[in-house]
Amino acid sequence: MSKAGKMKMVKKIIEKVDHSSKLRTDIPAGMAKAAPPLGPMLGQRNINIPNFCKDFNERTQHIKEGVPLPCRAKVNPDRSYNLVIHKPPVTYFLKQAAGVQVGQMEKGDIAGKITLKHLYEIAKIKSEDPPLALMSLQQICIMIVGIARTVGIQIVREIDPKEYEEFLKERELKVEERRNQRRLIKESKLLRMG
Numbered sequence: 294m295s296k297a298g299k300m301k302m303v304k305k306i307i308e309k310v311d312h313s314s315k316l317r318t319d320i321p322a323g324m325a326k327a328a329p330p331l332g333p334m335l336g337q338r339n340i341n342i343p344n345f346c347k348d349f350n351e352r353t354q355h356i357k358e359g360v361p362l363p364c365r366a367k368v369n370p371d372r373s374y375n376l377v378i379h380k381p382p383v384t385y386f387l388k389q390a391a392g393v394q395v396g397q398m399e400k401g402d403i404a405g406k407i408t409l410k411h412l413y414e415i416a417k418i419k420s421e422d423p424p425l426a427l428m429s430l431q432q433i434c435i436m437i438v439g440i441a442r443t444v445g446i447q448i449v450r451e452i453d454p455k456e457y458e459e460f461l462k463e464r465e466l467k468v469e470e471r472r473n474q475r476r477l478i479k480e481s482k483l484l485r486m487g
């Protein structure tokens with residue numbers, strides 16, 4: 294067999310190199326739309342946008358609308374795709390368990406508190422995600438403790454409901470005060486520019 298014949302055989306055997314990038318994004322449950330930013334991301338990868346949105350919305354209809362879901366989509370040469378939908382991010386679960394919408398605003402600020410039971414339940418849910426499949430529940434708990442620290446959520450053994458309710462009211466006042474300060478700073482910058 295000649296060299297040219299061997300090269301043709303090798304080319305047939307070797308799979309075509311895939312240069313397409315995987316789609317990695319967070320999409321709110323039941324809210325996939327062709328509008329930016331999702332539409333352009335899908336278009337760049339030659340994914341059929343209406344079919345993708347319909348597929349995603351159908352697969353997430355059992356989840357509360359608006360919950361952020363990390364998604365990974367791998368595009369095949371025939372323009373079909375493999376969509377993997379992960380559980381919501383750890384920060385989402387931590388904020389939900391703590392009953393807060395905003396994490397820490399300054400270093401050392403406590404945004405909320407959760408119990409060890411909350412930590413364990415979040416770890417059990419996240420253990421179903423493919424990237425964490427090889428980690429033990431203890432390793433996932435340790436990872437979540439680190440994330441909780443960066444978000445400003447304190448992990449305690451027990452929470453007194455009345456004390457925590459007062460804490461959340463004080464926290465909401467601080468958050469509102471901080472928003473007002475930011476708004477005033479933004480307005481003063483606009484006035485200086487105009």
